[in-house]
Amino acid sequence: xxxxxxxxxxxxxxxxxxxxxxxxPISEHNRLYWYRQTLGQGPEFLTYFQNExxxxxxxxxxxxxxxxxxxGSFSTLEIQRTEQGDSAMYLCASSDRNxxxxxxxxxxxxTVL
Amino acid sequence: GQQLNQSxxxxxxxxxxxxxxxxxxxxxxxTWLWYKQDPGEGPVLLIALYKAGELTSNGRxxxxxxxxxxxxxxxxSASIPSDVGIYFCAGLTSxxxxxxxxxxxxxxxxx
Numbered sequence: 001x002x003x004x005x006x007x008x009x010x011x012x013x014x015x016x017x018x019x020x021x022x023x024x025p026i027s028e029h030n031r032l033y034w035y036r037q038t039l040g041q042g043p044e045f046l047t048y049f050q051n052e053x054x055x056x057x058x059x060x061x062x063x064x065x066x067x068x069x070x071x072g073s074f075s076t077l078e079i080q081r082t083e084q085g086d087s088a089m090y091l092c093a094s095s096d097r098n099x100x101x102x103x104x105x106x107x108x109x110x111t112v113l
Numbered sequence: 114g115q116q117l118n119q120s121x122x123x124x125x126x127x128x129x130x131x132x133x134x135x136x137x138x139x140x141x142x143x144t145w146l147w148y149k150q151d152p153g154e155g156p157v158l159l160i161a162l163y164k165a166g167e168l169t170s171n172g173r174x175x176x177x178x179x180x181x182x183x184x185x186x187x188x189x190s191a192s193i194p195s196d197v198g199i200y201f202c203a204g205l206t207s208x209x210x211x212x213x214x215x216x217x218x219x220x221x222x223x224x
Contacts, residue, residue, distance in 0.1 A: 035214075106155045
Protein backbone atom coordinates (compact mmCIF):
# COMPACT_ATOMS: atom_id res chain seq x y z
CA UNK A 1 0.00 0.00 0.00
CA UNK A 2 1.56 3.29 -1.07
CA UNK A 3 -1.00 5.66 0.45
CA UNK A 4 -0.72 7.85 3.53
CA UNK A 5 -0.52 5.71 6.66
CA UNK A 6 -1.53 6.80 10.16
CA UNK A 7 -1.33 5.05 13.49
CA UNK A 8 -2.80 4.35 15.83
CA UNK A 9 -6.24 4.43 14.22
CA UNK A 10 -7.92 4.79 17.58
CA UNK A 11 -6.65 6.05 20.92
CA UNK A 12 -8.58 6.31 24.17
CA UNK A 13 -6.82 8.15 26.95
CA UNK A 14 -7.53 9.78 30.26
CA UNK A 15 -7.48 13.53 30.66
CA UNK A 16 -4.00 14.77 31.46
CA UNK A 17 -2.14 12.02 29.62
CA UNK A 18 0.13 12.61 26.64
CA UNK A 19 -0.57 11.03 23.26
CA UNK A 20 1.44 10.77 20.06
CA UNK A 21 0.25 10.07 16.53
CA UNK A 22 2.43 9.05 13.63
CA UNK A 23 1.99 9.71 9.92
CA UNK A 24 3.87 8.15 7.03
CA PRO A 25 3.21 10.17 3.86
CA ILE A 26 3.32 9.02 0.25
CA SER A 27 7.05 8.62 -0.32
CA GLU A 28 7.62 11.15 -3.09
CA HIS A 29 5.48 13.89 -1.49
CA ASN A 30 7.43 16.75 0.08
CA ARG A 31 4.57 18.46 1.91
CA LEU A 32 2.85 16.93 4.92
CA TYR A 33 -0.20 18.31 6.68
CA TRP A 34 -2.05 17.76 9.93
CA TYR A 35 -5.76 18.56 10.21
CA ARG A 36 -8.27 18.08 13.01
CA GLN A 37 -11.87 17.11 12.39
CA THR A 38 -14.71 17.08 14.89
CA LEU A 39 -18.13 15.53 14.33
CA GLY A 40 -20.14 17.30 11.67
CA GLN A 41 -17.33 19.66 10.68
CA GLY A 42 -14.88 19.85 7.85
CA PRO A 43 -11.16 19.30 8.47
CA GLU A 44 -9.47 22.25 10.21
CA PHE A 45 -5.87 23.06 9.38
CA LEU A 46 -3.33 22.59 12.17
CA THR A 47 0.10 22.72 10.53
CA TYR A 48 2.13 21.75 7.50
CA PHE A 49 5.71 20.84 6.67
CA GLN A 50 7.71 21.22 3.53
CA ASN A 51 10.39 18.56 3.85
CA GLU A 52 11.52 18.89 7.48
CA UNK A 53 10.61 22.58 7.87
CA UNK A 54 7.37 23.45 9.66
CA UNK A 55 6.18 26.39 7.55
CA UNK A 56 2.82 27.28 9.02
CA UNK A 57 0.92 26.64 12.24
CA UNK A 58 -2.69 27.41 13.04
CA UNK A 59 -3.71 29.34 16.12
CA UNK A 60 -5.69 26.18 16.93
CA UNK A 61 -2.35 24.55 17.73
CA UNK A 62 -1.94 25.45 21.38
CA UNK A 63 1.29 25.09 23.36
CA UNK A 64 0.22 21.56 24.28
CA UNK A 65 0.48 20.47 20.64
CA UNK A 66 3.75 19.84 18.89
CA UNK A 67 4.46 18.36 15.48
CA UNK A 68 7.75 17.21 14.05
CA UNK A 69 9.06 15.84 10.81
CA UNK A 70 12.72 15.28 11.68
CA UNK A 71 14.04 13.78 8.46
CA GLY A 72 11.46 15.06 6.04
CA SER A 73 9.75 11.67 5.90
CA PHE A 74 7.33 10.57 8.64
CA SER A 75 5.78 13.03 11.08
CA THR A 76 4.54 12.87 14.65
CA LEU A 77 1.88 14.93 16.36
CA GLU A 78 2.07 15.00 20.15
CA ILE A 79 -0.60 16.33 22.46
CA GLN A 80 0.48 16.91 26.03
CA ARG A 81 -1.86 17.03 29.05
CA THR A 82 -4.86 16.05 26.96
CA GLU A 83 -8.23 17.71 27.59
CA GLN A 84 -11.69 16.45 26.70
CA GLY A 85 -11.90 19.13 24.02
CA ASP A 86 -9.01 17.45 22.22
CA SER A 87 -11.28 14.53 21.31
CA ALA A 88 -11.39 14.53 17.51
CA MET A 89 -10.17 12.78 14.39
CA TYR A 90 -6.60 13.82 13.57
CA LEU A 91 -5.99 13.60 9.85
CA CYS A 92 -2.65 13.56 8.10
CA ALA A 93 -2.25 14.36 4.41
CA SER A 94 0.59 14.70 1.96
CA SER A 95 0.69 16.56 -1.32
CA ASP A 96 2.14 15.94 -4.72
CA ARG A 97 4.82 18.56 -5.45
CA ASN A 98 3.68 18.96 -9.05
CA UNK A 99 -0.10 19.02 -8.84
CA UNK A 100 -0.63 20.09 -5.24
CA UNK A 101 -3.25 17.38 -4.88
CA UNK A 102 -3.77 16.53 -1.23
CA UNK A 103 -4.11 12.87 -0.19
CA UNK A 104 -5.33 11.89 3.25
CA UNK A 105 -4.68 8.96 5.51
CA UNK A 106 -7.41 7.08 7.34
CA UNK A 107 -7.09 9.31 10.41
CA UNK A 108 -6.39 8.74 14.08
CA UNK A 109 -9.44 9.06 16.31
CA UNK A 110 -8.70 10.38 19.81
CA THR A 111 -11.12 10.03 22.69
CA VAL A 112 -10.20 11.77 25.93
CA LEU A 113 -12.15 10.54 28.96
CA GLY B 114 -10.82 28.06 12.20
CA GLN B 115 -11.78 29.44 8.81
CA GLN B 116 -14.11 27.25 6.73
CA LEU B 117 -15.75 27.65 3.35
CA ASN B 118 -19.53 27.67 2.98
CA GLN B 119 -21.06 24.63 1.31
CA SER B 120 -24.63 24.35 0.16
CA UNK B 121 -26.83 22.47 0.76
CA UNK B 122 -25.80 21.19 4.20
CA UNK B 123 -27.59 17.91 3.52
CA UNK B 124 -29.85 16.39 0.94
CA UNK B 125 -31.95 13.32 0.37
CA UNK B 126 -32.35 12.23 -3.22
CA UNK B 127 -33.83 9.31 -5.09
CA UNK B 128 -31.50 6.82 -6.70
CA UNK B 129 -30.93 7.82 -10.31
CA UNK B 130 -31.34 11.55 -9.71
CA UNK B 131 -28.68 14.14 -10.44
CA UNK B 132 -27.14 16.09 -7.56
CA UNK B 133 -25.66 19.57 -7.44
CA UNK B 134 -23.75 21.22 -4.62
CA UNK B 135 -21.57 24.27 -4.33
CA UNK B 136 -18.85 25.87 -2.29
CA UNK B 137 -18.38 29.61 -1.85
CA UNK B 138 -15.74 31.85 -0.38
CA UNK B 139 -15.14 35.54 0.20
CA UNK B 140 -11.55 35.03 -0.97
CA UNK B 141 -10.14 34.25 -4.38
CA UNK B 142 -8.75 30.74 -4.73
CA UNK B 143 -6.39 29.34 -7.35
CA THR B 144 -7.02 25.65 -6.67
CA TRP B 145 -10.16 23.77 -5.71
CA LEU B 146 -10.29 20.16 -4.57
CA TRP B 147 -13.39 18.03 -3.99
CA TYR B 148 -13.47 15.09 -1.57
CA LYS B 149 -15.86 12.38 -0.39
CA GLN B 150 -15.67 11.08 3.16
CA ASP B 151 -17.28 7.95 4.56
CA PRO B 152 -17.89 7.56 8.33
CA GLY B 153 -14.71 6.87 10.27
CA GLU B 154 -12.48 7.22 7.22
CA GLY B 155 -10.26 9.92 5.79
CA PRO B 156 -11.45 12.10 2.88
CA VAL B 157 -10.84 10.67 -0.59
CA LEU B 158 -9.88 13.03 -3.40
CA LEU B 159 -12.38 13.11 -6.26
CA ILE B 160 -11.47 16.01 -8.53
CA ALA B 161 -8.87 18.80 -8.68
CA LEU B 162 -9.40 22.15 -10.46
CA TYR B 163 -6.72 24.70 -11.31
CA LYS B 164 -8.15 27.36 -13.65
CA ALA B 165 -11.14 29.67 -13.53
CA GLY B 166 -13.92 28.26 -15.69
CA GLU B 167 -12.35 24.79 -15.80
CA LEU B 168 -14.77 21.88 -16.04
CA THR B 169 -13.41 18.45 -15.07
CA SER B 170 -15.10 15.07 -14.94
CA ASN B 171 -14.38 11.85 -13.08
CA GLY B 172 -16.91 9.22 -14.11
CA ARG B 173 -20.36 10.43 -13.05
CA UNK B 174 -18.84 13.41 -11.21
CA UNK B 175 -18.26 16.80 -12.81
CA UNK B 176 -16.79 19.79 -11.04
CA UNK B 177 -16.34 23.39 -12.15
CA UNK B 178 -14.03 26.16 -11.03
CA UNK B 179 -16.20 29.30 -10.86
CA UNK B 180 -15.21 32.17 -13.10
CA UNK B 181 -15.09 34.60 -10.18
CA UNK B 182 -12.57 32.22 -8.55
CA UNK B 183 -14.63 32.48 -5.36
CA UNK B 184 -16.75 29.39 -5.88
CA UNK B 185 -16.83 25.85 -7.18
CA UNK B 186 -19.54 23.37 -8.05
CA UNK B 187 -19.86 19.59 -7.97
CA UNK B 188 -22.45 17.60 -9.88
CA UNK B 189 -23.16 13.90 -9.55
CA SER B 190 -25.22 12.33 -12.30
CA ALA B 191 -27.49 9.30 -11.92
CA SER B 192 -26.80 8.85 -8.20
CA ILE B 193 -26.41 5.37 -6.75
CA PRO B 194 -26.53 4.17 -3.12
CA SER B 195 -22.72 4.17 -2.77
CA ASP B 196 -22.70 7.94 -3.38
CA VAL B 197 -23.89 8.32 0.22
CA GLY B 198 -21.39 10.25 2.29
CA ILE B 199 -20.14 13.73 3.04
CA TYR B 200 -18.67 15.83 0.26
CA PHE B 201 -16.11 18.50 1.08
CA CYS B 202 -14.58 21.21 -1.01
CA ALA B 203 -11.13 22.60 -0.25
CA GLY B 204 -9.54 25.74 -1.62
CA LEU B 205 -6.06 27.14 -1.85
CA THR B 206 -5.20 30.84 -2.11
CA SER B 207 -2.03 32.21 -3.62
CA UNK B 208 1.00 32.63 -1.39
CA UNK B 209 0.22 29.64 0.82
CA UNK B 210 -0.01 25.88 0.69
CA UNK B 211 -2.69 25.79 3.40
CA UNK B 212 -5.93 24.26 2.13
CA UNK B 213 -9.14 25.55 3.70
CA UNK B 214 -12.05 23.10 3.82
CA UNK B 215 -15.77 23.58 3.50
CA UNK B 216 -18.42 22.67 6.04
CA UNK B 217 -19.54 19.68 3.97
CA UNK B 218 -22.65 18.50 2.14
CA UNK B 219 -24.15 15.29 3.51
CA UNK B 220 -25.72 13.19 0.77
CA UNK B 221 -28.26 10.47 1.44
CA UNK B 222 -29.65 8.40 -1.39
CA UNK B 223 -33.03 6.72 -1.17
CA UNK B 224 -33.11 3.48 -3.12
